[in-house]
Amino acid sequence: MVDIQTAISQLETAAAEGNLSTGAVENIHNWLTEPYLEEYAPLVAEHLASGSWKQLDDAFWTVVPFGTGGRRGKMYPIGCNAINDRTIGESAQGLADYVKEHVTGKPLGCAIAYDTRHRSRHFAELCAQIMAAAGFTVHFLDGYRSTPELSFTVRHFGCACGIMITASHNPPSDNAVKVYWSTGGQLLPPHDAQSIQRMKQVTWIKRIAFAEAFEEDKIVYCQDGVDAAFFQNVLTQSIDGPRDLKIIYSPLHGVGASAVPPVLNAAGFQDVEVFALHATPDPDFPNVPDHVANPENPAVFDVIIQRACEIGAELILATDPDCDRLGCAAPISTEPVSNEPSAPWATLTGNQIGALLADFLLDTRQASGTLTPDHYVVKTLVTSELLRRVADAYAVRTIGNLLVGFKWIGGAMDQYGPELFVFGAE
Incomplete structure (x- = not known):
């Protein structure tokens, strides 16, 4: 007592x-x-x-703050400035309360997924218990899955909202809850500020036991059907072209192996090696520099480049723990220099990757005769102006200077129409 x-x-x-x-x-x-x-x-x-x-x-x-898409911070079992059962529970309960106030006249669904971090499965089950107790059917991805697949799951089932448990590329001590609207994007105004207010007002949190909710079909495992549908949807974005490329892929101890290799193989890239040192899901990210699995850090690629030189690989791809951030490295020459046994390699920045992908997609559309001045690319305030200059060269629009966060790119797609969207980058 x-x-x-x-x-x-x-x-x-x-x-x-x-x-x-x-x-x-x-x-x-x-x-x-x-x-x-x-x-x-x-x-x-x-x-x-x-x-x-x-x-x-x-x-x-x-109080642990609400960022561009949710609440993120260091885990500790108690405290309003930490990620724990209470702060995660407040977020889920507040989201449930807010959605029920604003979505009426139809059954409510919520998609939930989680990454490889400490307690991610626990927090995902906690959110599922709360959403089920609030009257939602929870579409639960059982096993590590990517943030893009969670976004797809929301739309696939016509859910009112979604929850992803991940702290992205933060240190192992951290975790987070990210919340999504029915669009599959994170909450935009006015829903973001208003839902945060509901989360701050939460007192009692109502739950139903996970096993009981599962038995009553209030929580439904959906990963098998969703995986297949998600892969097929991604493959519809694929563009024909050469496939004889030797690739090394690293999930950086995160969820990426559940998505990237299967899609690459199905798209015709048969020579893909998952980098063994980073292949095992591990919440401590033991084999990356400083235990921070950020593919934007060039040091992450040093050991992978060594392997690439050993096997003659031509491209390295790496994703962050929830597989919504991409980094890559490639040889910058086809011939060795000086006394080096292999060609030198370099990593690409996010801005460089974005500019290259935009140029490729725009060039492909132009060559096929399907590019019009009404097509557009999207960038945020932190994106290089090179992306705008690439778009200008193809005489298409740039929707630029958005606030930071992919939710704003998704919002632009909703506003200007997905049928004319070519590419977006942060």
Whole structure:
């Protein structure tokens, strides 16, 4: 039995001695006294009794913020400034409440997926329990799946919303919840700000046991059918051309092996090696520099380039842990230089990859006679102006200077029409 008064006295003493910030004191007091936070009070009291001031201040000094697509931060079992059952639960409950207020007259569905991070499966099941208790049918991707596949699943089943548990390329200590609207894109105005308000207002969180909800078909495993439909949808974007290319692909210990090799093989790229050192899903990302699996970091490619030189590969592709960010490397010459045994390699920046892909797609459409001045590419504020110049060279529109986040690119596609969309990059 927790002695709340003793814990409060310890909190007041810590505040008087300057061991905790003002924000932390206020938030800790709430976690000790609010009935809907009762399950966390014993662990909070334990931290107070042991004088764990740094851990308490880090976990409670503020509320973990909502970013461009959700809430992301360091995991810790207690605290409003950490990713844990309470903050993830608030996000799911607030999303459920908001969707039910704004989507009426039809059955409600929610798609849920998760990556290879610590506790991702746990948080995904927690969200499923909350959404099922709120009356949603949960389409649950059982097993590690990519963020693009989660987006597809939302549209495939006509869901009202979706949830992805991933902290993308953050360190192993982090996790996050990303929320999606019925479009398959992350929430745009006014839904983003309004749903955040609902999340902040959450007190009691209602759940149904996962096994019970599964037995009652309130949670449905859907990965087998969705995988096939997703792959087929991606393959419709494929363009004919040479396929005799030797590729090394790295998922950087993330989910990418569930999507990239199958699609490449189905598209006709038969010589694809999954880089063994990064192939195993691992939440600690042990074999990448500093344990940060970011394919935009050139150092990630050093060890893969060594393997590429050994086997004569011609292209390296790497994706981040939730497989929505791409990096690549390629030889910059067909011949060795100086006394090197193989040709030198270089990594490409995101801006370079975007410009090359845009040029290829625009050139292909122009050659086929299907490119018009009404077609368009999309960029954000952080995207190189080179993308606009490439589009100008083909006399097509650029929808540019959007805010950061792929949700804004998706919003532009909804606004200007997907049938005229050529390419988008951040």
